[in-house]
Amino acid sequence: QKEVEQNSGPLSVPEGAIASLNCTYSDRGSQSFFWYRQYSGKSPELIMSIYSNGDKEDGRFTAQLNKASQYVSLLIRDSQPSDSATYLCAVTNRDTDKLIFGTGTRLQVFP
């Protein structure tokens, strides 16, 4: 079992819809959770951090964390074609405190 799992996609949504990206992790002791956006050929860009159970909103982005289910998600409201990218989930390892990355979900927003 991979430590951080994401569906590779592509996830295709129409412009204006809500995109829902999901991530599960295996380390029950993980404390910090992150979402990165990566455009093709570019480096990852941090878009959300979440540390406690529940929702955290920032503009059109909402991160949701459920530690009991070992599940973290990212919702993108009013999706735009410019949101088309690969979204990486990252989780800290309890023992090493290092980030473990998922392989990413490719999101396509079509006009």
Next chain:
Amino acid sequence: DVKVTQSSRYLVKRTGEKVFLECVQDMDHENMFWYRQDPGLGLRLIYFSYDVKMKEKGDIPEGYSVSREKKERFSLILESASTNQTSMYLCAIETGAGNEQFFGPGTRLTVL
């Protein structure tokens, strides 16, 4: 804003060459990281450093070494480049605020 720069965006080297990839930050952050990113494998940690002259192996250190002589500069060295080291190399710094890491623009290295 956090600023991380890397010495080259694209690099082409030949098998057996010694390769230096440099990463520079403009703040006073202690923690710096080198990753490589390959399709289907995601980001994998090569080496990291918590301070000047300190280095720790990550998950895939074989074939690499690092140098951190000054706090703002963290170099990744490929002692003898091989074709399986063709990859995107990403440097990151950690701000200390909840393990948030910020990446440089990356270096796409091709070894022929």
